[in-house]
Amino acid sequence: MLHVGLTGGIGSGKSAVSTLLAHAGAGVVDADGIAREVVAPGSEGLEAVVTAFGAQVLQPDGALDRPALGARVFSDEQALARLNRIIHPLVGRRTRELVAAAELAGVGVLVHDVPLLVESGLGPGYHLVVVVDAPVPLRLERLVERGLPQEHAEARMAAQAGDAERRAAADAWLDNGGSREDLRRQVEQLWERRLLRYAENLRERRAAPRGPVELLPPQDRWAADGERLTARLRHLCPGAEVHHVGSTAVPGLTAKDVVDLQVEVADWDAVVALEVPLTEGGFPRRPDIMSDPVRPELDPHPGAWRKHVHRSADPGRAANVHVRVAGSAGARAQRAFCDRLRADPSARDAYAALKARLAAQHPDDVDAYAEAKTGFVVSLLTS
DSSP states (O other): OEEEEEEEOTTSOHHHHHHHHHHHTOEEEEHHHHHHHTTSTTOHHHHHHHHHHOGGGBOTTSSBOHHHHHHHHTTOHHHHHHHHHHHHHHHHHHHHHHHHHHHHTTOSEEEEEOTTTTTTTOGGGSSEEEEEEOOHHHHHHHHHHTTOOHHHHHHHHHTSOOHHHHHHHOSEEEEOSSOHHHHHHHHHHHIIIIIHHHHHHHHHTOOOOOOSOOOBOOOTHHHHHHHHHHHHHHHHSTTOEEEEESGGGSTTOOBOSOEEEEEEESSHHHHHHTHHHHHHTTOOBOTTOOBOOOOTTTOOOGGGGBOEEEEOOOTTSOEEEEEEETTSHHHHHHHHHHHHHHHOHHHHHHHHHHHHHHHHHOTTOHHHHHHTTHHHHHHHHHO
16 A cells, blocks of 8 residues: 655645545545544543643533643643643554554555644655645635634744755645646646556556666756655665665766665675565565676675665656665675765766766666676776
8 A cells, every 4th residue: 555645834735635635536544633533522532631631621512622732731841742642642543543444445545644744754654745835925825714813824834844844855746826726637647647656566566667768967856855765765674774876866967867775784684674665665676686797806706796676666756776785895886986976076977978878879778778887887996
């Protein structure tokens, strides 16, 4: 099942996107709804809140008086921590129940509607993060129309993550600054071109298909994509070192639009053990590759070049994940080559020229294109 984190600033229209995705066929887990559910009248959560904060946080009808509770914890860090210790485990338990139910029902795409996803650092736990955005004046206008005083709306917006933080977390960005129809078209495209295909690839345990070898000029987004995927892989591979490597990790270098990442673990058993979590996390293994080409000039032992290669199942972001033993010749060579290119503009330019020639010679064979670069790599690392 594909897990999609959905978020956006207050007034951005996140709920509208959640509704559109539900109509398209996604399951939806609403974090705000769960937070209300676990403190509903008669619930275990409400009883615990009253025990901790007193009956003054109740309305006359026995429901939780949210403004009263908010006033109680707003400026008291200890009180807020006490409340969180009550609510968070209950929300987590109920979320797990809903996820399990969705899996039993055969849901292919499950959307987690989480207002503070970015602020809470939850992005790496999802296969994909979708951020809904709208211009600040429009968001303010929407909030005021809902009856929220402007100064309160501005304060709540200021307390949330900014656009830069949300962009860094976003695998997909939806602009809700236009009409409802504009938003609907964006959501339909996201659903049909990315989410459905990603979910199918995940179910079939296969990588997203790729086109011919095509080099692009340096892209600003490569660094951000590398950071986001690095965080996701660290979540999937606890304790491993993860590095953005390859051409997209070298500023100023032309490259295929493919982000390469290296996961370094303690031994070969750990490499093998990561196959399941990486595959379930959206990076199925390519079974025909078990090693880099042996480069005797650097290390003549074949075992020093063993690796597993996983490829992204996400049709919207091609990525290769090279899983190697930390300290092995392959792991050291990969990082050293990137470091050398970053430090030496002349080497970077020579490599770019070679890549252009090889792309023209092997436009439909990425393996031949990669293999033909081996001589340059060895030469640079031994010079």
